[in-house]
Amino acid sequence: MVVVATGFSYLIEPIIAPSNLSLVYLTAVLFSALRYGLWPSIMAATLGVLVWNYLFLPPKYSMTIDNPQDVLALLLFLIVSLVVSNLAALKLRQSRAIAARAKTTTQLYLFSQEIAVAGSLKDLPPIITRTIGAMLNCEALLLLRVGNGLELSAGYPQKRELDAVELSLAQAAGNGTPGSLAGRLLFMPLRSQRGIIGVLGVDRSLSQSLLPDEERLLSILVDQTAVAIERTQLAETIDLARLEAETERLRSAMLTSISHDLRTPLTTIMAAHSMLRSLGVSCDPATRRELFERAEDEAERLDRFIGNLIDMTQLESGKMKVKLGPIEVGDAVESALARADHLVVRHTVAVDLPPDLPMVMADFMLLEQVLFNLIDNAVKYAPQDTTVGIFANMDDDSVVIGVADQGDGIPSDATETIFDKFARVKFEDRQRPGTGLGLAICRGFLQAMGGTITAGNRQDRSGALFLIRLAISNV
Numbered sequence: 001m002v003v004v005a006t007g008f009s010y011l012i013e014p015i016i017a018p019s020n021l022s023l024v025y026l027t028a029v030l031f032s033a034l035r036y037g038l039w040p041s042i043m044a045a046t047l048g049v050l051v052w053n054y055l056f057l058p059p060k061y062s063m064t065i066d067n068p069q070d071v072l073a074l075l076l077f078l079i080v081s082l083v084v085s086n087l088a089a090l091k092l093r094q095s096r097a098i099a100a101r102a103k104t105t106t107q108l109y110l111f112s113q114e115i116a117v118a119g120s121l122k123d124l125p126p127i128i129t130r131t132i133g134a135m136l137n138c139e140a141l142l143l144l145r146v147g148n149g150l151e152l153s154a155g156y157p158q159k160r161e162l163d164a165v166e167l168s169l170a171q172a173a174g175n176g177t178p179g180s181l182a183g184r185l186l187f188m189p190l191r192s193q194r195g196i197i198g199v200l201g202v203d204r205s206l207s208q209s210l211l212p213d214e215e216r217l218l219s220i221l222v223d224q225t226a227v228a229i230e231r232t233q234l235a236e237t238i239d240l241a242r243l244e245a246e247t248e249r250l251r252s253a254m255l256t257s258i259s260h261d262l263r264t265p266l267t268t269i270m271a272a273h274s275m276l277r278s279l280g281v282s283c284d285p286a287t288r289r290e291l292f293e294r295a296e297d298e299a300e301r302l303d304r305f306i307g308n309l310i311d312m313t314q315l316e317s318g319k320m321k322v323k324l325g326p327i328e329v330g331d332a333v334e335s336a337l338a339r340a341d342h343l344v345v346r347h348t349v350a351v352d353l354p355p356d357l358p359m360v361m362a363d364f365m366l367l368e369q370v371l372f373n374l375i376d377n378a379v380k381y382a383p384q385d386t387t388v389g390i391f392a393n394m395d396d397d398s399v400v401i402g403v404a405d406q407g408d409g410i411p412s413d414a415t416e417t418i419f420d421k422f423a424r425v426k427f428e429d430r431q432r433p434g435t436g437l438g439l440a441i442c443r444g445f446l447q448a449m450g451g452t453i454t455a456g457n458r459q460d461r462s463g464a465l466f467l468i469r470l471a472i473s474n475v
Contacts, residue, residue: 188202352391
């Protein structure tokens with residue numbers, strides 16, 4: 001800066017008094033203070049005084065001063081330079097402090113965003129160690145309490161095993177001893193309202209000591225980490241309790257359903273068998289045939305019930321194998337009606353499928369089961385001698401398949417809950433026999449095939465209407 005000021009002073013020396021060149025060197029001092037701080041600006045002021053006196057104040061090229069006014073100018077320059085240096089350095093420190101606080105605030109905001117998106121306690125430790133390690137340019141290790149001990153959950157830049165000394169000091173920090181130091185690894189306990197829930201270790205790669213601002217930042221990060229982990233643990237505990245309550249509710253509903261729906265067909269089968277055995281050869285052919293038909297119907301009903309339980313178990317376990325391919329809707333409808341032939345003997349089935357209906361992308365066996373369940377549901381909730389309608393049409397890039405009955409329809413508040421497990425619609429304190437799994441299986445199968453199903457009521461008359469939507473096959 002002094003060299004630049006000197007060169008500029010040589011250029012303007014012919015047109016300006018030598019004593020006024022102090023303003024040029026004062027500019028160099030001011031820039032040094034703003035750019036580099038107090039001591040560099042004092043160095044610039046000292047060098048500026050010496051060069052200015054030697055090169056420009058008479059007698060030139062000498063450190064002596066003949067004119068008292070020049071001495072006064074030099075002293076004034078030094079005083080002004082010191083004042084300017086202090087003010088500029090103070091401004092610089094304030095600017096740097098503001099920038100540091102802004103950077104810290106931004107880092108904390110980003111850290112809070114990072115830990116907020118963590119979906120579970122399994123996802124949280126890598127986010128914490130990666131963010132803290134990147135912020136402080138250090139190695140970061142996170143150990144969470146498991147029982148009475150600590151378990152290494154994540155590390156940055158990589159997860160590594162702790163040696164015996166590090167592990168013992170981490171355990172000490174987990175017991176409440178703050179600031180345990182192993183080499184350059186500093187362990188800090190993560191405190192929450194439920195006690196110490198883990199330990200955070202940081203290892204400075206460049207220095208064993210943290211700067212004051214970094215210490216404050218680390219302290220805040222430790223507190224936020226503890227809060228985030230505790231919040232996630234509490235959320236998972238609440239979710240687990242909710243899941244256990246839901247599981248218990250479903251278990252009770254399933255046991256109630258199983259006990260009722262197994263006992264009813266078994267009772268009928270056993271009664272028919274008992275009558276056939278007791279009557280023996282004295283039983284007339286018509287009665288014998290009726291008893292066999294009732295036993296066969298109840299056995300098929302029992303088989304459907306067990307099949308639904310197996311299908312629902314496969315859906316919930318994720319073991320359902322889906323083989324997607326181009327399927328003719330008419331073939332699936334025909335196959336479902338063949339299976340449901342004994343169910344629709346007291347009903348009329350009306351099928352309306354356009355001849356140019358494109359094939360859909362589906363699994364034939366699953367689609368057939370969906371249609372069979374819907375036909376079974378329509379027969380169950382519609383009076384005898386009514387019509388079950390099956391139709392299909394195109395809608396943009398999808399095919400919509402509808403199954404309609406002529407029953408009482410679906411209550412407006414049950415069009416969604418009707419697809420829940422063990423959900424059955426009641427009418428006038430009457431409930432149709434069934435497990436409440438058929439429609440839940442329909443939705444599960446269709447979701448597995450990339451389709452949808454909705455429930456509603458017919459517009460032309462009373463009755464329920466179920467609409468299946470499947471993508472058109474491009475094969």
